[in-house]
Amino acid sequence: MSIPDKRTEMLRNGTIKKTLLTLAIPSIIGMVVNGIYNIVDTIFVGRIGTSAVGAVAVVFPFFMLISSLGIAIGMGSASYISRSLGRDNKKEAENTAITGILLVVGIGIALMFLGLHYLEDILRLFGATESILSYGLDYGRVLVIGSPFVMLKMFFNNVMRAEGSVKASMVALLLGAVLNIVLDPIFIFTFDMGIRGAAVATIISQAISVVFQVWYYQSRRSYLQLRLKGYRPNRVIISQIFIIGLPLFFTQGLNSGAMALVNNAASDFGDAAVAAMGIVKRVMSLGLFALFGYSQAFLPVAGFNYGAKRYDRLWEAIRFSIKLSTIFTIVISVFIIGLSEQVMSWFSDDPEVLAIGARALRAYSIPFPMLGFQLIYFSLFQALGRGVPAGLLSVSRQGLILIPAVLFLPLWIGLDGVILAQPVADGLTILMTGFLAIRINKEIKNNIVAHKEMAAVE
Incomplete structure (x- = not known):
């Protein structure tokens, strides 16, 4: 059996726990x-000074907005690729991937020119003080x-996972991260480029990751064969990419806006x-x-079995994933709460930074044990092509709830309001996830019963 056939067979008939762990690890x-890498990058920048760390914080939401375009198109493509493979339609999956690449390249070039022209205005909007x-x-x-x-790397990682090439995706991420960690001190200190050196190291590392990803698809090691020859744009594919991708990008736009508001409030x-x-x-993003890495393994398993109408396997994947992610998040929360001061000391020796950061880490850790549950259902809605509930969950956490919290809590309780805005948004979004989970769980269970009854009749 060929490697591609083994991947498909694993998604179709492999033990759910083993399949999820094989894809997830x-x-x-x-x-x-x-x-x-993100943490080490911040540690190196922290050696430059508090204002430099502040600059990274201000640029970060804009950088995440750029990344989110690649992620949104990638996840929109990945969702439809998984469902296409579940229907044994490989050609449709390949056309979906090519469509996504063309979208990413075009949007990425346009964004580059717009970003350079308006960068100063953007940074001021995102909370930059004069010293930052x-x-x-x-x-x-x-x-x-x-x-x-940056966008191409994010796109290819999602497509690789959707087709089952999780090891290649891991290599691409490892390659970029390790290179970045190695290049950071060289460009920042050896070449005396300061904070600009950190950015140069990041882009070089991202570009080399993309070179590897392109080589992987051109070398025919991948399951999907991406060739422009014979490709024709397809309205259905484009619409499916944007049905999933646009809510994600809109969500990240709200997230970036909320982060800008946090920076402004903190300033x-x-x-x-x-x-x-x-x-x-x-720190919390680690x-x-x-969780995100696990959810990207869960997504193709859920999408494939839903497309194949294997609802019993889908339900097993949901239950196992919630248990595993909850155990993980509890352990992380206990660690962060217990060692918050020590963790902050890795990044700065400024007493004020240490005090504020330690309080915030403890606050962020309180709702964290339930974020695995929230992310699994968010990924489930993506995998099933349910863009509305997926978008609603993300919009709630990063916009619908977070933005009002950022705007009003600091007015009432000062800096504590800045610190508590995200934990409050997380907690309320988890409650919303619970209500949506009840509904989709009922639908899946009904499908299991109906499928068994149909099989019994046949």
């Missing part, structure tokens, strides 16, 4: 290493120039508050990266 490793702005411009210009590479309390909140976001 490489994905989690790759995502966690990518998260470690010059660092932010040095850092942000390089990242904007490299934005097409009222000085550069130390901006830097501290930026560090907390990076645990979220691990």
